[in-house]
Amino acid sequence: xxxxxxxxxxxxxxxxxxxxxxxxxxxxxxxxxxxxxxxxxxxxxxxxxxxxxxxxxxxxxxxxxxxxxxxxxxxxxxxxxxxxxxxxxxxxxxxxxxxxxxxxxxxxxxxxxxxxxxxxxxxxxxxxxxxxxxxxxxxxxxxxxxxxxxxxxxxxxxxxxxxxxxxxxxxxxxxxxxxxxxxxxxxxxxxxxxxxxxxxxxxxxxxxxxxxxxxxxxxxxxxxxxxxxxx
Amino acid sequence: xxxxxxxxxxxxxxxxxxxxxxxxxxxxxxxxxxxxxxxxxxxxxxxxxxxxxxxxxxxxxxxxxxxxxxxxxxxxxxxxxxxxxxxxxxxxxxxxxxxxxxxxxxxxxxxxxxxxxxxxxxxxxxxxxxxxxxxxxxxxxxxxxxxxxxxxxxxxxxxxxxxxxxxxxxxxxxxxxxxxxxxxxxxxxxxxxxxxxxxxxxxxxxxxxxxxxxxxxxxxxxxxxxxxxxxxxxxxxxxxxxxxxxxxxxxxxxxxxxxxxxxxxxxxxxxxxxxxxxxxxxxxxxxxxxxxxxxxxxxxxxxxxxxxxxxxxxxxxxxxxxxxxxxxxxxxxxxxxxxxxxxxxxxxxxxxxxxxxxxxxxxxxxxxxxxxxxxxxxxxxxxxxxxxxxxxxxxxxxxxxxxxxxxxxxxxxxxxxxxx
Numbered sequence: 001x002x003x004x005x006x007x008x009x010x011x012x013x014x015x016x017x018x019x020x021x022x023x024x025x026x027x028x029x030x031x032x033x034x035x036x037x038x039x040x041x042x043x044x045x046x047x048x049x050x051x052x053x054x055x056x057x058x059x060x061x062x063x064x065x066x067x068x069x070x071x072x073x074x075x076x077x078x079x080x081x082x083x084x085x086x087x088x089x090x091x092x093x094x095x096x097x098x099x100x101x102x103x104x105x106x107x108x109x110x111x112x113x114x115x116x117x118x119x120x121x122x123x124x125x126x127x128x129x130x131x132x133x134x135x136x137x138x139x140x141x142x143x144x145x146x147x148x149x150x151x152x153x154x155x156x157x158x159x160x161x162x163x164x165x166x167x168x169x170x171x172x173x174x175x176x177x178x179x180x181x182x183x184x185x186x187x188x189x190x191x192x193x194x195x196x197x198x199x200x201x202x203x204x205x206x207x208x209x210x211x212x213x214x215x216x217x218x219x220x221x222x223x224x225x226x227x228x229x230x231x
Numbered sequence: 232x233x234x235x236x237x238x239x240x241x242x243x244x245x246x247x248x249x250x251x252x253x254x255x256x257x258x259x260x261x262x263x264x265x266x267x268x269x270x271x272x273x274x275x276x277x278x279x280x281x282x283x284x285x286x287x288x289x290x291x292x293x294x295x296x297x298x299x300x301x302x303x304x305x306x307x308x309x310x311x312x313x314x315x316x317x318x319x320x321x322x323x324x325x326x327x328x329x330x331x332x333x334x335x336x337x338x339x340x341x342x343x344x345x346x347x348x349x350x351x352x353x354x355x356x357x358x359x360x361x362x363x364x365x366x367x368x369x370x371x372x373x374x375x376x377x378x379x380x381x382x383x384x385x386x387x388x389x390x391x392x393x394x395x396x397x398x399x400x401x402x403x404x405x406x407x408x409x410x411x412x413x414x415x416x417x418x419x420x421x422x423x424x425x426x427x428x429x430x431x432x433x434x435x436x437x438x439x440x441x442x443x444x445x446x447x448x449x450x451x452x453x454x455x456x457x458x459x460x461x462x463x464x465x466x467x468x469x470x471x472x473x474x475x476x477x478x479x480x481x482x483x484x485x486x487x488x489x490x491x492x493x494x495x496x497x498x499x500x501x502x503x504x505x506x507x508x509x510x511x512x513x514x515x516x517x518x519x520x521x522x523x524x525x526x527x528x529x530x531x532x533x534x535x536x537x538x539x540x541x542x543x544x545x546x547x548x549x550x551x552x553x554x555x556x557x558x559x560x561x562x563x564x565x566x567x568x569x570x571x572x573x574x575x576x577x578x579x580x581x582x583x584x585x586x587x588x589x590x591x592x593x594x595x596x597x598x599x600x601x602x603x604x605x606x607x608x609x610x611x612x613x614x615x616x617x618x619x620x621x622x623x624x625x626x627x628x629x630x631x632x633x634x635x636x637x638x639x640x641x642x643x644x645x646x647x648x649x650x651x
Contacts, residue, residue, distance in 0.1 A: 048645075056545060057645035077549075084547025091648075095542040099238035112547045165546075 003173060003205050004030040004053060009062035011048050011228075022048040024228045026062070030207065032172075035199040037208040037216055040225035046209040047177055049225070053207065054087050054175045055079045067172055084112055088166030092178040094158040096150040096165075103146040106133040106165045113169065121170060136168035137161070140194055156187030160194065167198060173205045174198070180212050192218040232552070236559040239532065240567075246528055247564055253524035254568025254628060255575065257517045261620045262576030263583075263610070268510050270584060270611035272503055275602040277464045278428035279499065281366035283603070284492040285328070285457035286467050287475045289315065289482060294454065295490050301334045301454075303407050309451025311485050318481050319458065326459040328364035331356040331443055333454070335406035337394070337436065338415075345395050352390060352436045354406050356443035364457035367424065374398035374422035377439040383421030389433035391423045398422060404436070408447035416446050428603050458489070467492070503602060518623070521568070522631040529561045529635035540639060541647035550641065557636035558629060565628020569621055577617060583610040 011023040023045045030036065038046040051057040052064060055071065064071045066086060074082065088109075096105050110118065110129055123129050137143050140160040150158050159179060166174055176195065180188035196218055199206045208215050216222055224231040240247050280286060290298070294305040307315070312329060319327050335354035340347045357365075359377045367376065377385055384404065386396055396402070398420055405415040426432055444451065460474045461467050475491040482489060493500060533540070540553055587607040 051645040054545065055644075056648070057643050080544075080547055080549050083545060089545050093538075095538055095545075097235075097539055097542070099242050100235070104234075108543075109546050112552070 001032050002029045003032040003034075003067055004028075004207075005065040007063045007065070009049075009052065009064060010060050011045070011052060011057070012060045021228050023052070023225075026225075026228075026230060028223060028230070030205065032205055033199070033203045034221060035196060035206045035219050036221040036223060037210055037219040038223045038225060039211050039216055040231075041211060043227075044225040045228040046211075046225050048228075050175050050177050050207065050209040053173070054089050055083050056089075085117060085169065086172045088169065088171035088174045090159065090162045090166050090174070090176045090179050092181040094150070094155075094162045094182075096158055096161055098150050101147045101149055102137060102142060102153070102161045102164075103130070103133045105150070105161055106136050106168050109165045109169050117169075132168060133164075136164040139167065139198070140164045154187070155183050156190055159183060159187070159191050163191070163194060163198075167202070167204065170202075171204075173207065176206065176208045176210075178210050178212070179208065180210065180215060185214070188212070188214050232556055232559060236556055236563055239536075239556070239560045240563045243532070246531070247567070250524050250528040250564050251568035251571065254521045254565055254624060255572035257521040258569050258572025258620060258624050259576040259579065260517050261514050261624075262573065262612075262617055263580050264510055264514060265616045265620065266576075266580035266610040266612050267583065267588075267608060268507060269613050269616065270609045271602050271604055272507070273464065273611050274427075274604045274609055275499070275503065276468070278426065278431075278603040279496050280459075280464060280467055280492055281369070281462065282426040282428040282431045284495045285364040286460040286471060287458045287478060287489050287491050288495060289456040289458065289478070289487050289489045290454070292486060292488055295488060295494075298495075301332060301407075303333065303409065303411050306409070306449075306452040306454060307456070307487065311487065312451060312453055312456070314485055315456060315482060315487060318485070319456075322477075322481055324458050324460075324478065326363040328362050328457045329358040329440055329453050330455050330457060331440060331447070331449060331453050333406050333447075335404050335436065337390075338403040338405065339394050339396065339400070340403075343397070343400050348394070350390065350394060351434075352387075353434050354404065354438065354443070355435050356438040356440045359439040359441075364459040366462050367426065370427070371425040372422050373424075374420070376422055376424070377437050377442075379439055380441060381421065381439060382442055383419050385422040385424050385437040386420055387432040387435045388423050388425035389429065390436070391420070393433075396420055396423070406447065409449045409452055414447055418442075427605055429605055430603060432605075499603065506602075518627050521624075522627055525561050525565060525628055525631040526635040528564065529557055529632050532560065533557060533636060533639050537647050541644050544644045544647070550639070553639055554633070554636050557639060558632045561632020561635065562625065562629045565625055565632070569624035569628070572624070573617065573621055576620075577612055580610045580612045583608075584612055 006026050006028050009023055009026040013020040013022055026049065038049055040046050048057065052059055059071060066082065069082065097108065100108065107129060110123065110132065121132060123132055134143060134146060137146050140163050142157060142160050142164065145153060145157065179191055183191065192215060195206050198204050208219060291305045291307050294302060297305065333354045335352050336349050337352050338349040357377065359379050384402065400420050401417050402420060403415055403417050405413065408414045424437065443449065458478065460470055471491045471493060475489050478489040543553055587609045589607050
């Protein structure tokens with residue numbers, strides 16, 4: 001059963017001097033529960049493709065379908081709703097809010113959900129919310145560091161918080177943009193094993209964008225891009 | 232959101248303190264300036280009403296328009312005066328004073344005065360048995376106050392200083408009598424009065440009406456009657472127009488006219504009003520600086536936190552939330568400034584409400600600043616004004632923050648991440 005489909009997807013960045021074709025005519029299908037990587041050299045369009053999956057950027061032509069919802073049919077509010085509910089994202093630079101503790105950072109992913117959406121996660125009060133955040137932190141092995149702020153944690157620990165933040169709302173897909181780029185090998189392995197574990201235990205579809213061999217060794221499928229085209 | 236906003240505010244402590252300080256200074260200045268102007272205006276109005284205009288004056292028709300020239304041919308007759316007094320008594324206007332006001336020349340000579348000279352003054356003769364239209368009893372008097380059948384003049388303190396006069400000295404008064412004849416007479420100074428009203432103290436000489444009645448052959452005629460509605464200035468201000476209208480209705484049969492203190496002191500009040508307008512311009516610029524400060528702080532915060540904004544949008548927060556968050560941060564900074572500024576501003580103003588500020592070295596002659604006060608100014612802290620300034624401060628902070636953040640969050644999230 002496919003979770004994501006792209007139809008002749010293209011992305012063009014317009015600059016003053018020229019049009020940069022970041023993605024050209026990409027048609028792929030990603031099944032539910034897959035663990036895959038989009039790989040390719042720098043500038044090949046892998047981050048652009050991940051951004052389009054996560055609705056962080058506009059499609060120039062073609063379309064994406066996520067869980068039978070076509071992006072071309074979505075308005076601004078619907079896109080925000082999809083980001084809120086269906087997509088979890090982690091980044092190379094973690095993007096944690098420095099003034100919030102680990103658990104508060106995780107809680108930020110829940111604070112924008114509606115009552116109904118929270119109820120679907122069995123969150124009916126503040127205590128439930130705290131427990132869910134604690135559970136997400138426990139899933140990434142940081143249950144004892146819930147009150148630490150990001151600057152009191154290592155890079156690997158920060159990335160694990162960002163994973164907890166991404167998975168706490170039980171998304172349909174986890175998009176990971178170069179998640180190990182700032183980490184040493186040991187921490188990278190911890191993160192990759194953690195995501196593989198989530199993929200297996202929660203049947204979470206995980207998509208990496210990376211050219212790191214360690215990452216590529218941990219996935220079941222690799223989509224290769226070069227100059228914006230599928231190889 | 233509130234927690235996040237608070238954490239955002241405390242993230243850059245120095246910047247928050249500097250911005251809140253700028254707003255605080257604006258609030259301190261606003262409260263102090265407004266309190267000072269309110270206090271000065273209150274003192275000025277009090278001096279006017281207690282020492283010069285009373286609550287209202289009753290004139291013969293035509294006198295009010297020519298009052299600056301002290302016309303001698305438009306007087307209230309003794310019969311009109313008696314009838315008027317009866318009407319006033321019958322209708323509860325018991326605090327009134329019969330007066331004769333005329334311009335006069337005071338001439339003084341060497342020995343006992345240090346030098347000879349002459350000064351133009353306003354001669355004000357009042358029925359000393361009933362001066363209840365005024366509140367001279369609070370004035371400092373050296374010697375005696377005017378009294379029935381005591382031959383003597385009481386000088387304003389500033390006038391006596393200009394002449395180097397002392398109680399007991401004789402002066403020659405030259406003025407016009409009923410019908411316009413020129414009369415001159417020698418008279419001793421029996422007292423020196425300091426009312427606190429610079430105009431009265433610098434230019435008025437007081438007589439008992441009966442003394443002047445004899446000297447100027449007035450036959451009981453008077454230039455006006457002054458009427459006091461109350462000695463409470465706030466009350467006078469609120470009831471002045473309605474009471475003067477009642478008074479006017481009462482005296483129509485007597486062919487007399489009543490004018491409220493506002494009409495009599497119209498030129499002074501207009502000048503005060505223009506000064507109040509000027510102070511508002513000053514306050515506008517003070518707040519403008521605060522607005523620039525808070526806008527700049529919020530713009531810097533937004534610029535430095537694009538990463539967070541992009542992440543919040545990635546998590547599913549909409550632009551409205553992000554704008555509200557930053558607007559709230561700006562408002563919190565504004566609140567800090569307003570809170571501290573209000574405390575400091577009120578304390579400073581209360582200090583000067585009690586102690587007063589002697590601005591004589593800055594403004595010189597107090598008449599030149601357009602208020603009927605001496606050079607010591609007393610502030611007056613009005614709770615209403617303080618509340619309005621607090622509301623204005625918070626509103627301005629909120630608006631400044633909103634304008635700084637109104638474009639925040641626009642554009643694609645990927646573009647926001649790329650620009651970091």
